[in-house]
Amino acid sequence: MSEDVVIHKGLENVYVKETRISYIDGVNGKVYYRGYDLEELVERSSYEEVSYLLIFGKLPTKRELYNWIADISSNYELEEGIIKILREVPKRNSPLDILKYSLLTIGLWDEKINSLEREDLYEKIVKILGKTPSILASWYRLRRGYRLVEPDPNLGYAENFIYMVRGEPSTRDAEIFDDILILHAEHGLNASAFAGMVTISTLSDLYSAVTSSINTLKGPLHGGAAGAALKMFREIGSPDRVEEYFEAKLARKERIMGFGHRVYKTYDPRAKILKNILLGLDLPPDVDRLFRIALKVEEVGMERLCKTKRICPNIDLFSGLVYLYLGLPDDFSPAIFALSRLSGWIAHILEYLEDPRLIRPRAKYVGELGLRYIPIEERG
Numbered sequence: 001m002s003e004d005v006v007i008h009k010g011l012e013n014v015y016v017k018e019t020r021i022s023y024i025d026g027v028n029g030k031v032y033y034r035g036y037d038l039e040e041l042v043e044r045s046s047y048e049e050v051s052y053l054l055i056f057g058k059l060p061t062k063r064e065l066y067n068w069i070a071d072i073s074s075n076y077e078l079e080e081g082i083i084k085i086l087r088e089v090p091k092r093n094s095p096l097d098i099l100k101y102s103l104l105t106i107g108l109w110d111e112k113i114n115s116l117e118r119e120d121l122y123e124k125i126v127k128i129l130g131k132t133p134s135i136l137a138s139w140y141r142l143r144r145g146y147r148l149v150e151p152d153p154n155l156g157y158a159e160n161f162i163y164m165v166r167g168e169p170s171t172r173d174a175e176i177f178d179d180i181l182i183l184h185a186e187h188g189l190n191a192s193a194f195a196g197m198v199t200i201s202t203l204s205d206l207y208s209a210v211t212s213s214i215n216t217l218k219g220p221l222h223g224g225a226a227g228a229a230l231k232m233f234r235e236i237g238s239p240d241r242v243e244e245y246f247e248a249k250l251a252r253k254e255r256i257m258g259f260g261h262r263v264y265k266t267y268d269p270r271a272k273i274l275k276n277i278l279l280g281l282d283l284p285p286d287v288d289r290l291f292r293i294a295l296k297v298e299e300v301g302m303e304r305l306c307k308t309k310r311i312c313p314n315i316d317l318f319s320g321l322v323y324l325y326l327g328l329p330d331d332f333s334p335a336i337f338a339l340s341r342l343s344g345w346i347a348h349i350l351e352y353l354e355d356p357r358l359i360r361p362r363a364k365y366v367g368e369l370g371l372r373y374i375p376i377e378e379r380g
């Protein structure tokens with residue numbers, strides 16, 4: 001009974017596999033996707049190229065990229081059945097919940113839903129990547145009572161999404177959205193990537209594994225933090241109230257959203273990129289007002305949390321503001337995060353399938369043993 005075991009709460013600093021997908025340098029504030037500096041990828045690459053890099057482990061040749069884009073974009077169109085479901089379900093549902101149910105539903109149209117063969121997996125991957133932006137854009141429009149916009153397979157991934165949301169393309173905003181997608185595409189074996197890996201370790205199917213990841217992303221400590229940060233900026237109301245807000249929050253031992261990370265002990269480089277994007281934009285007044293509050297939160301947080309406790313700004317301090325600038329409501333932020341992260345999750349799932357082993361940790365039993373069963377009539 002008295003097992004001598006070490007318990008790793010939150011699996012902190014526990015290594016469960018080797019990976020070649022990404023590396024987070026939490027000390028120097030750097031991220032590498034397959035060895036390439038994320039900042040350079042945001043600057044020079046496209047989401048399609050980055051998703052290829054993450055999933056297949058190398059930058060594509062021109063032909064490979066052409067085929068990859070063609071295979072994804074030929075899947076933009078949604079099955080009539082999925083559109084029907086989207087039309088029918090209550091419009092109060094969050095985009096993230098819509099995304100996960102729709103993804104599972106896409107699987108129902110897949111004749112080889114359970115196959116983990118390489119060629120079949122490829123078909124599923126392009127289907128998942130191709131259809132998810134269409135699901136989210138359709139949900140955006142249906143909730144507003146707008147007519148649906150057909151996808152345009154001639155447009156790039158980000159461009160098509162913006163087009164389907166707004167009904168008209170915008171090259172500039174598509175570029176910003178492309179940056180957002182690249183920035184969120186992968187981030188190591190965090191809770192959501194791990195959840196997908198646990199599911200695939202049972203040799204379940206790709207749709208189920210990806211949906212496990214989405215379910216895990218949902219919480220405010222993971223994918224919900226961007227929306228929570230926006231809520232915080234609104235609560236604060238103006239830059240001159242930031243210090244007072246910090247005092248009150250920290251006195252109550254509550255967390256400041258958009259700060260802290262399990263791996264980074266310095267400024268998250270992704271947050272820096274987003275901040276610079278916002279600084280370069282002509283923001284509408286409502287977004288600008290919140291951005292000024294965010295900058296003050298950053299300034300106060302650098303002194304109160306980062307310099308002293310190494311709890312530093314993370315990507316979610318600014319990502320919600322970029323979504324807002326793009327016209328996407330608060331509750332879209334975890335769904336956009338999921339949309340981007342699909343490539344990273346899929347990369348982890350495929351990597352795990354190369355050398356799978358059922359994930360089965362243990363919990364140390366500290367309950368009682370040998371209790372006498374009392375019939376219900378005698379329990380009072």
Ligand SMILES: CC(C)(COP(=O)(O)OP(=O)(O)OC[C@H]1O[C@@H](n2cnc3c(N)ncnc32)[C@H](O)[C@@H]1OP(=O)(O)O)[C@@H](O)C(=O)NCCC(=O)NCCS
Nearest residue numbers: 221222225254255256257258259260261262311314315316
């Ligand atoms: C991301 C997060 C969950 C990582 O936390 P973690 O590694 O589990 O860190 P812990 O919960 O062990 O926190 C360690 C200490 O730092 C404090 N802390 C961590 N994040 C904090 C934050 N954002 N604001 C204030 N204090 C924070 C904790 O209260 C704890 O203090 P204590 O030791 O006095 O109890 C956490 O930083 C957090 O909740 N951040 C806010 C949500 C967020 O922005 N998430 C997006 C991540 S990309």
